[in-house]
Amino acid sequence: MPSAPSKLYSDDVSLLVVTLDTNPFFWSTFSFPFSEFLSHVLAFLNSILLLSQLNQVVVIATGCNSCTYLYDSSSDKNHGSTTGSMPSLYSDLLHNLEVFLAGDQQLAKPRVNAAGGGAPPPSLLSGSLSMALCYIQRAFRSGPIHPQPRILCLQGSADGPEQYVAIMNSIFSAQHSTVPIDSCYIGSNNSAFLQQASYITGGIYYRPPHLDGLFQYFSTVFATDLHSRAFLRLPKSVGVDFRASCFCHKQTIDMGYVCSVCLSIFCEHHDKCSTCGSVFGQAQSNVPSSTDRKRKA
Template structure:
């Protein structure tokens, strides 16, 4: 066990050094996001294989340790993985060590019933991993786990892959767009004309009933 802990601490130290080095780089290009959707998909595939391997089903969990920002272009794939984990009753625990909160991980932990933690001091990262995330699902009901202040439920548009606050939703396939389109690029449904904000007052008046 001591060798296992020392190996884990060494890997965490290497992870923090790489993350700190990446954050201090003053390059013009933006920091690339991690392939969160692929990681969740691989974890869920492995869990399903364990489920089907024998009659005894364990209580699986997924722990996401992320330091890079979210990639809005992965929104659809990440949400599909989150809903798949929810259906399989697999909690997704999230530990985010980046500068800002991760909307993807917040939604993943909220939807699946996991724990989302953004450590204020990275010196105590190992304590968070051993006391919060290493606790089994049965024991979590007896301890007070940290709760996030809020969850960022903003979505990413399907046209430009950017995070938006308000947008247009296809009534057929629920695709999200930041601007009005004549046709849905996902399912091909034809949209109606968007109503103009400068409507005349005569159109807003109700016609008086005839006497």
């Protein structure tokens, strides 16, 4: 898959949309406390606002049942000035975060009771990515002069294979509007979704090896505006996990069947494509034919 073409940016004014993973199932089992993580993030956001009067920061919470806008530095409450937002960045964001977490927990209750345990639910990354893109579209349409948008995903919990289609669609739409998706993944294993997202959109994927100096990683890597990226050597992705999820059971697969009409992916043979309704021919005995099979690295 081709990486997004690099665009030339004339100035360093940025619109940074941050998606913040608030999944309680992840944070309760993770070695690094959420509060400490948050203090690094807040200092980072503050430093972005510090860099230019016209910089704008939007924070979106990624819960496991819902997503919401936590903070917008351009909203009326802040008078559009950075001075007003400095203290309000902390208070507003923390207040909204508390409200959101309570609401998210309320939504979770019926589901947990029904499911009765099992694997911890993943965060709704697809939801927050879509919200980020919606916000950016609004900025694009606000006029010919707007800050350069980019998305930063702060993610810790593991990928949810059932969100595969939605996330890929978000990634392609970000690629289409040349919005880079940076990802800072702090979980134990690499996230295939975020690796692909950053690779396709020309963003940076980075998994900090030490979480104590998180602010240093943020300020060195992710604070770099799009204009300066043309002159700097930033972390390159070493290997990208391109594995897809099947549409029928939402499992991550190495090999599978691909609909020749709409490119939907299935882990087992079907008579009919569940997405576009095309009727497939008979699979040749038990060995799938080479035309219907797609091999992915």
